[in-house]
Amino acid sequence: MSPSRIPRHVAIIMDGNGRWARQRGLPRIKGHEAGAESVRAVLRAARESGVKYLTLYAFSSENWVRPPAEVQGLMRLLRKFLREEEDELHANRVRLRAIGRLRDLPPPVRRELKRVMRATESYAARQLILALSYGGRVEIVDAVRSIARKVSEGDLQPGRIQEKTIRAHLYAPDVPDPDLMIRTSGELRLSNFLLWQLSYAELYFTDVLWPDFREEHFRAALEEYARRERRFGDIGAGR
Ligand code: IPE
Ligand code: IPE
Ligand code: MG
Numbered sequence: 001m002s003p004s005r006i007p008r009h010v011a012i013i014m015d016g017n018g019r020w021a022r023q024r025g026l027p028r029i030k031g032h033e034a035g036a037e038s039v040r041a042v043l044r045a046a047r048e049s050g051v052k053y054l055t056l057y058a059f060s061s062e063n064w065v066r067p068p069a070e071v072q073g074l075m076r077l078l079r080k081f082l083r084e085e086e087d088e089l090h091a092n093r094v095r096l097r098a099i100g101r102l103r104d105l106p107p108p109v110r111r112e113l114k115r116v117m118r119a120t121e122s123y124a125a126r127q128l129i130l131a132l133s134y135g136g137r138v139e140i141v142d143a144v145r146s147i148a149r150k151v152s153e154g155d156l157q158p159g160r161i162q163e164k165t166i167r168a169h170l171y172a173p174d175v176p177d178p179d180l181m182i183r184t185s186g187e188l189r190l191s192n193f194l195l196w197q198l199s200y201a202e203l204y205f206t207d208v209l210w211p212d213f214r215e216e217h218f219r220a221a222l223e224e225y226a227r228r229e230r231r232f233g234d235i236g237a238g239r
Contacts, residue, residue: 016185016209061135100134136195
């Protein structure tokens with residue numbers, strides 16, 4: 001694959017853990033546990049394919065309404081994942097980042113997250129970005145608030161607000177927009193994921209449930225991406 005055909009940034013909505021568990025007569029949390037193995041597989045595949053940024057939707061701002069036991073189970077798994085994955089991140093020089101309202105996370109999870117983020121912040125070549133307590137609309141609300149603060153303090157003229165001003169106030173302003181968005185489990189929606197950033201992404205949907213998603217599925221998505229023609233409003237290559 002020519003380098004331009006490899007997405008620089010892939011964003012994934014990891015969906016279908018609950019259905020995977022249900023099909024096996026297991027509690028939903030077992031599906032989330034199995035999903036952690038898919039995360040590891042995709043991290044490997046992304047690295048081997050030369051994808052520089054990988055954003056994973058791990059917990060949405062809407063997911064807080066789930067039964068408390070499931071939310072607690074997810075938070076426990078997240079902490080476990082951070083602890084177990086740290087060596088692997090160092091070994092592969094991957095920087096861990098997070099986007100979302102991190103202050104909503106239970107303090108032990110937040111502490112672990114901050115620690116691993118700090119420990120890996122010097123790595124530049126590859127980044128793993130976890131979307132946690134993340135909502136695309138809330139991200140825009142947070143951006144608007146900080147822009148409004150600058151305006152009210154006289155540091156910014158309303159007429160000077162441009163697209164790049166809004167981008168600069170998002171959670172990870174230096175991360176380029178995703179080129180490819182993958183959603184598993186057959187649902188055809190965005191569920192409030194990266195609303196601003198996905199504006200020109202190629203969208204890829206698969207029926208595979210997240211706990212079954214492996215390297216070959218990730219590669220199939222990259223192959224499909226390589227066949228797409230991105231036009232960005234222009235008239236295309238055969239002009
Ligand atoms: C995705 O799987 C994981 C999270 C949203 C945290 P789900 O838990 O949404 O699984 P389904 O959609 O119920 O199968
Ligand atoms: C989206 O999945 C959020 C994550 C994968 C973390 P959901 O399962 O929460 O989405 P909906 O509710 O089906 O739209
Ligand atoms: Mg779901």
